[in-house]
Amino acid sequence: MSTGQTMLTLAALMFLSTILLNFYGLLADTGDDIATGQDGILATTFATSYMELANGLSFDEVTDTSDIAIQNVGALTPVGSLGPESAAEDSIHKFNDFDDFKGFQTEKEIGGTSRRFRATFDVNYVNPSNVTINSSSRTYVKRLDVKIWRTFPAANGARLDTLTMSQVMGYFHFD
Amino acid sequence: MMLGGTLMLIVMNANEIVSENQSVYNGDMLVQEMLTSAAQIIEGELRNMGFGIAENQSAIAQADTSSLTFLIDLRNGGSPIDTVRYILGPVTDLSHTQNTLDRYLYRRENSDETRPIGVVTVFHLDYTTRSGERLTSPVDPGRLIEIHVVEVTMEVQNPYAMLRRTNEVTPGERDAMYSSSIWQQTRLASQNSRR
Numbered sequence: 427m428s429t430g431q432t433m434l435t436l437a438a439l440m441f442l443s444t445i446l447l448n449f450y451g452l453l454a455d456t457g458d459d460i461a462t463g464q465d466g467i468l469a470t471t472f473a474t475s476y477m478e479l480a481n482g483l484s485f486d487e488v489t490d491t492s493d494i495a496i497q498n499v500g501a502l503t504p505v506g507s508l509g510p511e512s513a514a515e516d517s518i519h520k521f522n523d524f525d526d527f528k529g530f531q532t533e534k535e536i537g538g539t540s541r542r543f544r545a546t547f548d549v550n551y552v553n554p555s556n557v558t559i560n561s562s563s564r565t566y567v568k569r570l571d572v573k574i575w576r577t578f579p580a581a582n583g584a585r586l587d588t589l590t591m592s593q594v595m596g597y598f599h600f601d
Numbered sequence: 602m603m604l605g606g607t608l609m610l611i612v613m614n615a616n617e618i619v620s621e622n623q624s625v626y627n628g629d630m631l632v633q634e635m636l637t638s639a640a641q642i643i644e645g646e647l648r649n650m651g652f653g654i655a656e657n658q659s660a661i662a663q664a665d666t667s668s669l670t671f672l673i674d675l676r677n678g679g680s681p682i683d684t685v686r687y688i689l690g691p692v693t694d695l696s697h698t699q700n701t702l703d704r705y706l707y708r709r710e711n712s713d714e715t716r717p718i719g720v721v722t723v724f725h726l727d728y729t730t731r732s733g734e735r736l737t738s739p740v741d742p743g744r745l746i747e748i749h750v751v752e753v754t755m756e757v758q759n760p761y762a763m764l765r766r767t768n769e770v771t772p773g774e775r776d777a778m779y780s781s782s783i784w785q786q787t788r789l790a791s792q793n794s795r796r
Contacts, residue, residue, distance in 0.1 A: 453618065453622050460626055464629075468784075468785070471784055471785055474644075478648075478789055482789045482791075517733070519732055519733035536783065537783065537785050539783050
């Protein structure tokens with residue numbers, strides 16, 4: 427084999443190695459994407475479960491027991507006081523209104539998967555004509571923002587998405 | 602000659618890895634699609650559980666770990682109120698598949714025929730009161746009205762097995778592997794219990 431042929435063979439081998447490396451990388455990425463899909467399913471169900479619980483609560487501490495806020499938006503909880511009303515409201519079973527979720531954090535292993543997810547919650551008054559904009563004053567509409575990410579198994583350098591979901595609740599009353 | 606042999610080995614190895622991964626990925630995709638398809642039906646219907654029911658009436662008529670019967674006004678017609686039942690079927694219904702654990706999840710509306718809405722390996726229901734007490738199954742009929750949250754856990758496995766070599770199977774394990782996907786969600790027994 428001449429020097430030229432040897433060089434050509436080496437170049438071909440290097441070329442093949444590069445192709446194979448890319449190829450195995452693509453295979454690994456596909457596996458990651460499918461695993462991310464399962465994480466996405468779990469994170470979404472985790473988020474929607476808490477959103478469902480929030481949806482079953484009163485709009486506000488005041489509206490839980492009275493109708494005073496129907497004519498007077500100023501009767502609602504002040505913007506700076508959103509969150510649990512007292513230290514006794516320390517778990518979701520003790521929450522009585524939508525904004526009790528403000529600042530709430532929880533971590534949970536989802537049944538049988540050995541995957542743990544962490545969730546953080548935030549609640550704000552929002553502009554009724556554009557619910558993506560937080561309001562600096564009391565309104566009849568609140569938005570719950572949930573952020574969820576996997577804490578176990580650790581990412582170990584792999585891509586780890588944070589899922590963000592929101593739910594809007596408006597105050598309404600049946601007379 | 603040696604170089605050619607090496608190249609051939611590399612290509613054959615790559616080919617084998619592709620085939621193996623393709624079946625794993627296809628299986629994973631399949632179960633995720635099967636799971637989301639069944640979950641969409643359950644999620645949507647449980648979301649409206651108790652719709653049209655009087656405040657002082659229980660939305661749930663029967664509850665245990667593998668079946669749930671609830672009341673709902675499906676057509677928004679007021680009367681009569683509909684009764685929907687979800688029930689996990691026996692594994693014998695799907696004894697022709699390779700997976701020994703898969704079974705139908707059935708849905709029945711009023712006195713209509715019971716129809717399968719998906720294939721699952723786990724369909725487990727838990728019930729919690731407003732104070733967080735987990736009720737034992739089957740839930741006592743007198744306590745059905747106390748159910749505040751229904752937690753549904755569902756697992757779907759691939760009906761087609763990836764068979765394992767005998768030396769890879771330890772005692773107590775199944776002789777095949779199945780792609781699996783899990784879904785767990787909580788739903789309120791009544792949407793307007795506090796509003």
